[in-house]
Amino acid sequence: MKVVLFCGGQGTRLRDYSETIPKPMVNVGYRPILWNIMKYYAHFGHKDFILCLGYKGDKIKEYFVNYNETISNDFVLSKGRNIDLICSDIHDWKITFVDTGKNSNIGMRLVRVKEYLQEEDMFLANYADGLTDMNLPSMIDQFQKSPEYVASFMTYKPNQSFHTVLADKDGKVTSILPIAETHMWLNTGYFVFRKEIFDYINYGEELVLEPFQRLIDTQKLRTYHHSGFWQQMDTFKDKMKLDDMENSGFTPWKVWESGEAAFYSNDSKEKHALHKIK
Secondary structure, eight states: OOEEEEEOOOOGGGHHHHTTSOGGGSEETTEEHHHHHHHHHHHTTOOEEEEEEOTTHHHHHHHHHTOOGGGTSOEEEETTTEEEESSOSSTTOEEEEEEOOTTOOHHHHHHHTGGGGTTOSEEEEEOSSEEEOOOHHHHHHHHHTOTTOSEEEEEEOOOSSOEEEEEOTTOOEEEEEEGGGSSOOEEEEEEEEEGGGGGGOOTTOOTTTHHHHHHHHTTOEEEEEEOSOEEEOOSHHHHHHHHHHHHHTOOTTOTTTSSGGGGSOSOHHHHHHHHHHO
């Protein structure tokens, strides 16, 4: 199944990095967050990628054209210059690079790669700025068994200490609750689509606004709840959080390393507790 990755945004809330590189190229550990997401999909057998480029897309092209296998792989160096890789990252990946416009929204980026999806009855897509340990085959299986739906996306229950507030038009508060105690779930940007999704997108529309509303109106949109790990990288604070996790060795999104994530329960706090015990 092909994987469409939206890599064209400017990442203005990561300005310390995005003035020189696009947000998907900001590192988490040795590799960009984009690589981590691609590695996640490849772990589950999805290795045919379409990168929707825009802002500083040349930096993404340069990275993969000049890809250095030795950064994240074991190797043998002999005679001071001969390198023999013990393992390889991307030798079996196929990556299609498509310029989808510097200022295009997600909906239009998807439309602009439609021609590369002609043979696909179903395909995957991602915002390319969030990491998870979700069981991807389970999400796909749920969707495949529900042919009446055109799209599905992973949602995540927020656990931050924010409060949601309801108020009337005059500003009088009618309700205040911790966000974790509400029925709110977040769109994480992990999508599964059938090819019919293109019938619901008009020119210039943002994917999760008008097109998704049409799917809702016709009861063709569903969600996959995930209560394990998910973390976006939208701000400098998010970047620092992922760096701290990487430095501590707690990297549940690296499902390709040892299958360690499968041993954690769905409760995020319990995951951290188990990590500390280890």
